[in-house]
Structure formats: structure tokens, C-alpha cells
Amino acid sequence: MNYDLKGAKIIVVGGAGYIGSHVCKTIAGHGGVPVTFDNLGSGHEHAVQWGPLEVVDLRDKSQTLTACEKHKDAISVVHLASSIEVGIGEKAPAEFYENNVVGALNLLDGMRAAKLNNLIFSSTCATYGETDQMPLLESQIQNPFSTYGKTKLAIEHMIQSYHKAYGLNYVTLRYFNASGADESGLIGEEHDPETHLIPIALAAAAGLRGKMKIFGTDYDTPDGTCIRDYIHVNDIADAHICALEKFEAGLTAAEVNIGTGKGVSNLEILKMIETVTGLPVPYDDAPRRDGDLTRLYADPQRAKDVLEFTARHSGLKNIIQTAWHFHSAKWNVN
Numbered sequence: 418m419n420y421d422l423k424g425a426k427i428i429v430v431g432g433a434g435y436i437g438s439h440v441c442k443t444i445a446g447h448g449g450v451p452v453t454f455d456n457l458g459s460g461h462e463h464a465v466q467w468g469p470l471e472v473v474d475l476r477d478k479s480q481t482l483t484a485c486e487k488h489k490d491a492i493s494v495v496h497l498a499s500s501i502e503v504g505i506g507e508k509a510p511a512e513f514y515e516n517n518v519v520g521a522l523n524l525l526d527g528m529r530a531a532k533l534n535n536l537i538f539s540s541t542c543a544t545y546g547e548t549d550q551m552p553l554l555e556s557q558i559q560n561p562f563s564t565y566g567k568t569k570l571a572i573e574h575m576i577q578s579y580h581k582a583y584g585l586n587y588v589t590l591r592y593f594n595a596s597g598a599d600e601s602g603l604i605g606e607e608h609d610p611e612t613h614l615i616p617i618a619l620a621a622a623a624g625l626r627g628k629m630k631i632f633g634t635d636y637d638t639p640d641g642t643c644i645r646d647y648i649h650v651n652d653i654a655d656a657h658i659c660a661l662e663k664f665e666a667g668l669t670a671a672e673v674n675i676g677t678g679k680g681v682s683n684l685e686i687l688k689m690i691e692t693v694t695g696l697p698v699p700y701d702d703a704p705r706r707d708g709d710l711t712r713l714y715a716d717p718q719r720a721k722d723v724l725e726f727t728a729r730h731s732g733l734k735n736i737i738q739t740a741w742h743f744h745s746a747k748w749n750v751n
């Protein structure tokens with residue numbers, strides 16, 4: 418993908434986070450200038466390396482409007498800022514709705530006031546309902562199980578309404594499981610607490626925590642564990658460049674899965690970690706968790722058709738190698 422952003426400014430809301438920092442690096446790699454809006458609540462200042470940082474909390478409407486006005490020369494906004502821990506969403510839905518839904522509403526209004534007319538929104542496969550029909554098509558009914566998924570679906574609907582009434586152009590990217598790290602080792606996954614399988618398993622292999630848990634080993638899959646679609650974070654970042662290029666070509670509205678189309682089981686992840694690191698991953702079997710589907714993987718065809726996007730970095734070995742490269746350096750283990 419050779420798209421040249423020619424010095425154009427792009428606002429990356431949540432640019433201090435895991436995926437946002439990779440999006441910023443990729444934008445800079447295509448000649449653009451990423452301007453991060455972030456409240457540094459779960460993101461990290463040290464991850465903002467490719468453009469300026471505006472410390473903005475989306476829950477504060479006047480701060481958000483002021484920041485949008487200041488950067489109204491941007492060609493697009495990428496909205497990644499969100500509360501993401503599914504468990505916290507169940508215990509504290511009020512905070513979740515405020516941060517995700519009210520935050521997104523303030524951003525949409527800031528964009529409208531500043532005449533920022535292009536939005537790329539980070540949605541999730543967690544917006545789909547329970548189904549056995551895999552791969553998941555974008556036309557699948559959206560009936561999310563979790564508060565997290567419900568907030569993301571509410572934002573998708575708000576964006577559709579703003580498109581219809583105010584002419585907002587948008588691309589909603591429904592990411593599957595983000596994973597891996599930039600090859601440079603400069604940025605990677607740094608959630609606290611960490612709830613994602615790969616960094617937890619790497620920490621277990623490195624001896625930095627006790628045994629991890631594998632939730633459910635009696636699913637109807639070849640090895641009994643759940644199957645998910647792991648997509649490298651730099652592939653996700655590339656999908657944003659494809660979306661920016663398509664805005665320029667006249668795209669006005671799209672909902673698109675961002676996954677590989679291939680399912681990988683929990684135990685296959687653990688085996689690949691053992692191969693890459695040479696370390697065993699200690700784990701215990703644990704009961705299934707509510708809401709965990711047996712299989713979840715994308716149909717990636719619409720991403721090809723609408724965005725000309727294909728995953729290039731998402732081989733499982735590369736995902737684990739790049740994640741290990743980042744984490745082992747951070748933890749000072751070899």
C-alpha cells in the first residue's frame with residue numbers, strides 16, 4: 418500500500434493506547450501527521466512518539482470542542498478511545514456508558530462544530546449476537562451480550578444517524594482480536610490490568626505470574642478450547658490507511674470486519690508461545706465463562722471489496738514473535 422498522506426493531519430483519539438499508537442506510527446510511515454487526543458487514563462505518554470499529544474478527556478464536552486476546533490484542518494478523525502475491560506463494564510455500566518457513549522457523542526459534536534467530516538471508528542466483533550454461523554458476515558444480527566458490546570453498538574448507531582442527518586462520512590471497523598506488536602519493539606500491548614490471552618500467556622511463560630487459566634476445555638473444537646480470529650495490530654493500523662484512501666476516493670459510509678478469516682484455538686496460541694519462546698506456559702483448566710462463544714472469526718471479504726484491505730502481518734508466528742520481542746524487552750527476560 419503506497420498511499421501518500423502528503424503531510425496531512427489526522428486526529429487519533431486514543432492515540433496513546435495499544436492500537437492507537439500503532440495507528441499513529443503507521444500514519445507517520447505514510448507521510449501523515451497524527452495528532453493524539455487522549456486523557457492518558459489507560460494510555461501511555463511514552464507511546465505517543467509520532468506527533469503531538471493533546472491531553473483531552475472526551476467526557477469533558479468543552480475540552481473536546483476546543484481541541485476539535487484547534488485541529489479543524491485535519492482530514493479525518495480516528496476514534497479509538499474507549500473503556501475496554503468487559504468485566505468492569507458488567508460491574509460499572511454507568512461509567513462505561515459515560516466514557517464510551519457520552520464521550521463519542523461529545524466527539525461527534527466537536528467534529529460537527531469544527532466541520533471535521535470524516536470518521537474512522539473502532540468497533541468490535543463483540544457487537545454481534547450469539548451465533549454458530551461462522552465466518553461472521555457484517556450482515557449478521559448485532560445483539561451484543563456484554564455492556565462493552567452494547568456501548569460500541571450504540572456508538573455505531575449514533576454515527577449512522579449523524580451520517581444521515583449531517584452528512585458525516587464514516588468507516589466503522591469491527592476489529593476481531595488485536596494482537597502482536599510493532600516489529601521495532603517501540604510499542605506494544607500495555608493494558609493494566611491485562612485481560613487479553615497472549616500477553617497473559619507470555620507473562621506466565623516468563624514466570625512473572627502464576628499459572629494462567631484456560632476458560633473451558635470441553636468446547637466442540639478439535640482441542641476443546643475456544644477459537645478466535647487474531648489479527649496483528651499493524652494489519653489493523655493498515656486498515657485505517659485503506660479507509661483514509663477510500664474517503665479521498667469518495668467513500669461515504671461502511672461497516673467492515675477487520676479480521677483474518679482464520680480461527681486459532683487457545684491451546685494453539687499456547688503451543689506457538691512455547692515454540693517461539695522455548696518456555697512452557699503453565700496453565701490450569703477453568704470453567705467456561707458466560708458469554709464466551711465457541712468460535713468467532715470474521716468473513717474478511719467486505720474489507721477486501723470495500724477497502725482493498727488484506728491482512729499481511731497476521732501469521733500466528735509473527736504475532737507471537739513480535740509480542741514476545743516487545744514484552745521480553747520490557748520485562749528484561751530472554
Ligand SMILES: NC(=O)c1ccc[n+]([C@@H]2O[C@H](COP(=O)([O-])OP(=O)(O)OC[C@H]3O[C@@H](n4cnc5c(N)ncnc54)[C@H](O)[C@@H]3O)[C@@H](O)[C@H]2O)c1
Nearest residue numbers: 431433434435436456458459460474475497498499541595
Ligand atoms: N484490543 C482489542 O483486541 C480490540 C478489539 C476490538 C476493538 N477494540 C477497540 O479498539 C480501541 C482501542 O483499543 P486498545 O486495545 O488500544 O485500548 P487502550 O486502552 O490501549 O487504548 C484506549 C485509549 O483511549 C484513551 N481513552 C479512554 N477513554 C478516554 C476518554 N474519555 N478521553 C480520552 N481518551 C480516552 C485511553 O487513555 C487509551 O490511550 C477501543 O475502542 C476498543 O474498543 C480493541
